[in-house]
Amino acid sequence: MQSSAQGWGKAVAMPETASAGPRRAGPANLNAMAAQEIRRRVFSGQLRAGAKIDQEALADELGISKLPVREALITLDHEGVVEHIARRGAFVARMTRDDIRDHFRVFGVVSGLAAERAAKNLSPESLQAMHDLADRMESAVDRAEQERLNFEFHRRINYAADSRRLLSLLGILGKTVSHGFYEAHEDWPDKARADHRLILAALSARSAARARTLVEKHLADAGERAVALLEQQGFWDH
Template sequence: MAESLRNGILTGEFKPGSRIDLGTVADEWGVSPLPVREALIALESEGLVKSYPRRGHYVQALQPEDIIDHYEIFGRVAGMAAARAAKSLSSEQIHELESINEAMRAGEDPREQEDFNFQFHKIINSTGSSRRLISVIRILSKTMSLRFSEIVPGWEQRATDEHDEILDALRQGDAEAARTAMEKHLSVNGVRAAEALQRVNFFPEV
């Protein structure tokens, strides 16, 4: 539920400043008000909505810096996992990463390509993370989760090319190169997303 509402906000279905009526959303989606309320509480903790006593929940206005900062932070954390994974990935796992990336490059279904992208990062994150690091990565991946295939033209080609750089570092067991490549990959995607959203007037004028 939180993911659906989050995507609605980040794709402009729910406009900045608009009120999200709990009962209306529950009726439209065929659920009870409770999961909608829980989702709104989660989104408030992410800064995407704000609740006002006796008035309800309102969509918060984002700025490009919010998107860019989020993905730069995400890149730093994922870079830690990539650096550790460079020292512990098996040859079988490297081969699996290569196969996933080639399947993503050859794919034509955007949703399928996003799934391959998720699998690629999941292997690296799960191999190179402690339980604490995994929990932080999970939070960052869910909050401000954008469907890049829908908003960034040519995203899949750029992503697979950047995955190649990450893979080169992982094959060599070069922790610092893996860290740098992962940080760059995620931070540049934040910039691309902010630019794409700006082109469709997603951000309110200051």
């Protein structure tokens, strides 16, 4: 289950830059776009548990062929968001509150390992850059800007772990929740700012164990906020 955090999972990808130039929407990008849109509809309550996903209608709405939609549904089946029923089609899976919590807890464990490594690896310059990011996030009022800074904060920790395997796992875990999902919870900005300061203090003190514990709790708490938000949206109402 995202976000968004990482944000829930955007914390490992390199952000695109203006100098990168336009990109063609290749098959992999179309698959990812379709998967993200289906996640968004599921976690916003637009698609309810047990609802059949109309692949043709979705492809038409997105302006793409049915192939990337089918590929996206296979990916979402592996994630537990969608369930394929033989000769009937793809349906939104029934997820429990603990399914959501468990995703964030696992995400937190892996993120905590990255923070533990980062506490040993971050240079003084990198730590100062993270303090600057925290300052900017505290002064930002736009949610999109807050989310972007949150993304960058966690990205720096994850890359400082200097572990290709951890980055790979974080990429998988992070992309499985709708963009901007738990960040939509009304108290997220204040909670994120406070947590970031504690995490920064542990990293600056080179306290690897504390950094790991704090990041694990940061993501576990995000899971509780995700559950609360889904409850507000009537995700489990029938």
